[in-house]
Structure formats: structure tokens, C-alpha cells
Amino acid sequence: MSGFSPDWLALREPADHAARNPQVLAAVGAAFASRQSLTVIDLGCGAGSNLRGTYSVLPARQYWTLVDFDPALLNVARERLTAWADEAEALGEELVLRKGDKSLTVDFRKADLNTDLEWVLGWQPDLVTAAALFDLTSVRWLERFVASLVSQRLPLYTALTYDGRESWEPAHPADAKMLAAFNHHQHSDKGFGPAAGPEATETLAQAFRKSGSAVTVGESPWVLDAGSAALTRELTAGIAAAVAETGHVDVETIASWLAARAKASSGRIGHLDLWARPV
Structure with a gap:
């Protein structure tokens, strides 16, 4: 799976970070509060936004492995993390x-998360994480x-999985029809087979609960207003x-x-965050 524009990822990053569910994020941090260091694998890392949105609640020393199928995005992630950090030094790779x-x-x-999934998880991190990924998978x-994950007793924190809900002000007569058609499209194959789309978080939660894992789910909607005009424009063009x-x-x-959406005063796009851990 590839093809996500670095420009789109940069445009959505502030909304992504603002939307994260604070209770779910705090629960992740609390689980590792006694640790001095932590190893993390970030799946489908894109341009590194998930690291930037998660690092603050984790221990003082963190070892991240960022995984993506698109080498161009991995290069962008390296560049953006270098610019974001207070200090940055390249040591080999x-x-x-x-x-x-x-x-x-x-x-x-x-890595290809279709063929290489077990190999990647076999690196035995302390935490597996991802953002805006699982609605694309089957x-x-x-x-x-x-x-x-369960077989290796690995915890998962995932943020910003689309949940199929959307609302706009002012309303438009075609809102319901457009949303139904968009959610139908969300089930199309994104590289993993027919996508779970808006049902992805519930699929994850049910599978974890059946395994005996503890699961926490919280809402993380984008809340769009006049200051989000550029994001709204790109988002609605993509929906259309x-x-x-x-x-x-x-x-x-x-x-x-x-x-009508170009003149929207506000919008709300539903996402869900999930924290699952062995007990």
C-alpha cells in the first residue's frame, strides 16, 4: 500500500494531533510510566506524524522503528523528524x-505488511502503534x-481510524447519500483485500476481547472550522x-x-482510537 501524498499528510497532521483521544493516550502513557526506555514499531508510518503525536507520553528513552511500504515516504519521515527535533544526528541508518x-x-x-507482517512483529517491540491505517486493511x-499480536503478548495503540460518521453545517440535501456512497467506497480494496473501512475498530476490538485482552476505545473526531479551510477543501474533494x-x-x-462544502462553517469527521493490551 502506497500513494499517500506528503503534502496531504502534512495538511492533516495538526487535525490528527488535535483529535487524539486524551484519555486513551494517557492510558498508553500510564502503562509504561515505570519504564526508563521503550521500543516501538510504528506500522504504515507515512511521514512520521504518529511518532510526533505519541512520543510525549512515553518514557525518556525511546527506540522507534518506522515501517512503510513507500520508500519516498520513509525519506520524507526522516527529513520531517530531523526538522521537528530540537537536536538531530544521523548515526548510520x-x-x-x-x-x-x-x-x-x-x-x-x-516492508510489505501483507507478506512481512509476522517478520515485522517478530522484532518483539514493547509497543506496536499505527495511525489512520486499519480502515484500509481487510x-x-x-x-x-x-x-x-496476542500470540506474542504485544500491546497495540492505534489512533484515528475512520468510523463512518460525518456531519456538516450547514446541512445539504445530499449529505446522507454522499456519506453512504463514500462509506461504500471505503470497503474497496486498498491493497489488503476488501477493506474493513468504518468497521475496522470494532473488528479489532472484538478480536482482542475474544483473546482475553483488555481494550479501551475512545472517539477522536476531526473538528473542522473556518481555520481548517485548506484541509476541508482537500478532504471534500477526495470524498467527491x-x-x-x-x-x-x-x-x-x-x-x-x-x-456547498466549500462554504461549510463547520464539519466533524469521526475517528476512533484503540488501546489493547494483554492481561
């Missing part, structure tokens, strides 16, 4: 960062993923393009909806 009172050593690995893949691919909504209705 690793990047050693200082941010506030945290020391982070970051490695970058190209139910079968998610069940395989949870089984592998996806809906057009389904053929479920006529071109005129899509155009009318898109024009």
Missing part, C-alpha cells in the same frame, strides 16, 4: 533525536494481525472523487454538494 526531555532513536524500514488481515467512482450519486449532485 538511524536517526538520533532530542525533543524536550525525550531521547529518540529512530530506524526506518521498508477483516481477514485484521484478524491475522490480532492473532499475531471517491463517490464519483462508485457511480451511486449523479455528477450534478456531487458538484452541488462540493460547492
